[in-house]
Structures are given as structure tokens and as C-alpha cells.
Amino acid sequence: MLEVLTLAVFFWLLFKGIGLALKLTWGAAKIFAGILMAIALPLLVLCLVFAGGILLLLPLALAGIAVGILKICV
Numbered sequence: 362m363l364e365v366l367t368l369a370v371f372f373w374l375l376f377k378g379i380g381l382a383l384k385l386t387w388g389a390a391k392i393f394a395g396i397l398m399a400i401a402l403p404l405l406v407l408c409l410v411f412a413g414g415i416l417l418l419l420p421l422a423l424a425g426i427a428v429g430i431l432k433i434c435v
Contacts, residue, residue, distance in 0.1 A: 409418060 409415070
């Protein structure tokens with residue numbers, strides 16, 4: 362009977378340990394993704410500007426200016 366109780370406690374601790382490992386991994390992945398996004402997004406904008414992406418950003422800027430002017434007028 363003691364052996365069955367010991368096995369039950371062992372498996373319970375095993376599942377708790379796996380759950381904790383998954384939570385820690387998920388938290389670390391979110392932190393890593395946040396840091397990567399904070400670094401990659403400005404770098405992407407700079408690369409677009411320097412690699413001829415200004416031609417892609419120009420229509421978006423013009424549309425934004427037009428929306429801004431319309432909001433001021435209305």
C-alpha cells in the first residue's frame with residue numbers, strides 16, 4: 362500500500378514539474394519575443410528606408426496625411 366501511495370505522489374510531482382517547466386518556457390518565450398520585436402521593428406523600418414523602401418512607405422504616408430487633413434476638416 363505504501364508503494365502505491367509513493368507512486369501516486371511521484372506521478373503527481375512529475376506532472377506538477379512538467380506544468381511548471383511549460384509555464385517557465387512560455388514566460389521566457391514571451392520575454393524573448395518582446396525584446397526581439399522591440400529591436401526588430403525599428404531595424405525593419407530603417408532597412409526599408411535605406412533599401413528603397415521609401416517608395417513603399419511614401420503612399421502610406423500620403424494616405425495618412427490625407428486622413429489627418431480630413432479629420433481636421435470634419
